[in-house]
Amino acid sequence: MNIITLVKQTPDTAKxxxxxxxxxxxxxxxxxxxNPWDExxxxxxxxxxxxxxxxxxxxxxxxxxxAADALRTSxxxxxxxxxxxxxxxxxxxxxLGTARALAAxxxxxxxxxxxxxxxxxxxxxxxxxxxxxxxxxxxPLLSYVxxxxxxxxxxxxxxxxxxxEGGRETVSATLPAILTVVKEIAxxxxxxxxxxxxxxxxxxxTLALKDLGLEASALAAGLSWQVGLxxxxxxxxxxxxxxxxxxxxxxxxxxxxxxxx
Numbered sequence: 001m002n003i004i005t006l007v008k009q010t011p012d013t014a015k016x017x018x019x020x021x022x023x024x025x026x027x028x029x030x031x032x033x034x035n036p037w038d039e040x041x042x043x044x045x046x047x048x049x050x051x052x053x054x055x056x057x058x059x060x061x062x063x064x065x066x067a068a069d070a071l072r073t074s075x076x077x078x079x080x081x082x083x084x085x086x087x088x089x090x091x092x093x094x095x096l097g098t099a100r101a102l103a104a105x106x107x108x109x110x111x112x113x114x115x116x117x118x119x120x121x122x123x124x125x126x127x128x129x130x131x132x133x134x135x136x137x138x139x140p141l142l143s144y145v146x147x148x149x150x151x152x153x154x155x156x157x158x159x160x161x162x163x164x165e166g167g168r169e170t171v172s173a174t175l176p177a178i179l180t181v182v183k184e185i186a187x188x189x190x191x192x193x194x195x196x197x198x199x200x201x202x203x204x205x206t207l208a209l210k211d212l213g214l215e216a217s218a219l220a221a222g223l224s225w226q227v228g229l230x231x232x233x234x235x236x237x238x239x240x241x242x243x244x245x246x247x248x249x250x251x252x253x254x255x256x257x258x259x260x261x
Contacts, residue, residue, distance in 0.1 A: 001153050002055045004106060005045040005079065006117040006130070009063050009070035010035040034070045037118025039077075039188035040181050044148075045116045046078045047186060052153050056080035058112070060105060062090065062098055068204050075199035076191030083109065087208045089216035095124070097219030099132035104212035106137065113153065115178045119144055130180045140173040146184040 012033045034042075045057045059074035061067050062085040071082035085101050093101070106112065120127035127143075134141035146163040149170065156175040161168050163182050191199070209216060240247045240254075255261045 001048060001052050001113045001151075002058075002111075003045045003048060003114045003116060004058045004060050004109065004112040005038070005041045005074070006102065006115065007038045007042065007059045007061045007070050007074050008035040008118075008121050009033070009061065009067040010121055010123045032066070032069070034073045035118055035121045035123075037120060037122070037181075037183075038070075039118070040183055040185050041116045041118045041179075042074050042077050042079065043186045043188040044179070044181050045114070046189070048114065048116075048148075048151065052151055058083060058109065060102065060109075061085070062101055062105075064091075065206075068206075071204055072199045072202070073191065075202050076195040077189055078195065081205070082202065083205045083207065085207050085212070087216075089209055090219070093219050095126060095128040096132050099129050099136055100219055101209070101212060101214060102129070102133055103136040104214055105207055106133075108207070108212060111176060113156075113175050114158070115139075115176070117178070117180045119180050119182050127180065130178055134178045137176075137178070140177045141180070142171060142173055142177060143180045145179050145181045148185070 009032050042057075042059065049057050057079045058081045059071050059079040060083050061071050063070075065084075065086055067086065068082075068084055071079075071084055075082050083105065085105050090097070090101065106115065115130075115133070117130045121129075130143065131141055142158070142160050142162065144163050145160045146168070147161040148158070149161060150157070150159040152158070153175070157172060158175055158177055159170065159172040160179070161170050163184060209219075240250045242250065252261070
């Protein structure tokens with residue numbers, strides 16, 4: 001099986017400052033890590049290759065040049081190849097633009113039998129990209145997968161167990177397909193010392209928008225947006241002393257004075 005796993009570099013929330021920018025975590029100068037949910041996706045992809053054989057596991061990411069560090073972690077865990085989509089025009093792209101760029105890269109790579117992603121990214125937590133990617137590629141999406149029941153590469157079918165709020169759901173789909181996985185799927189392995197050394201020297205293919213045949217304008221008009229935080233304002237707090245009866249009488253007087261009642 002040919003498998004692509006989606007990997008995102010996200011802020012290390014355990015070490016973030018309190019700086020907020022809109023509804024996104026700001027991590028300029030802060031430590032960044034592999035999105036924790038994506039570690040389960042990487043492990044799932046590696047186990048599928050080990051159990052069912054196949055060509056390779058490719059780790060694919062979109063981000064700034066430093067996102068290569070997340071891809072090297074994927075290589076250290078056992079991924080065969082790593083590809084980074086990086087372009088200044090992608091700095092403010094939304095989820096649909098991200099999905100369009102990923103779809104173009106996957107097509108350029110020759111596609112895959114399975115595309116595996118974590119359930120969401122901890123910075124945005126919208127879980128929109130895999131669904132949008134599935135729509136763009138015309139593939140079935142199996143989300144919140146907690147277990148793989150059967151995979152038949154020859155018949156091109158897959159059966160999984162989805163973790164839902166009301167219980168578990170067993171569903172089947174044809175390959176190629178897209179999975180998003182939750183932590184019940186498998187325990188991510190630790191990179192070996194030799195894996196880390198090998199990953200440090202491994203080449204990472206970097207693709208710009210021109211390599212994908214995309215224009216920045218084609219990615220700008222998406223369906224998602226960011227909302228700013230509410231404006232702060234000064235508030236005066238006054239404490240009323242006295243017995244409960246005195247406090248109640250004073251409160252009523254102030255509410256009448258302020259024309260609240």
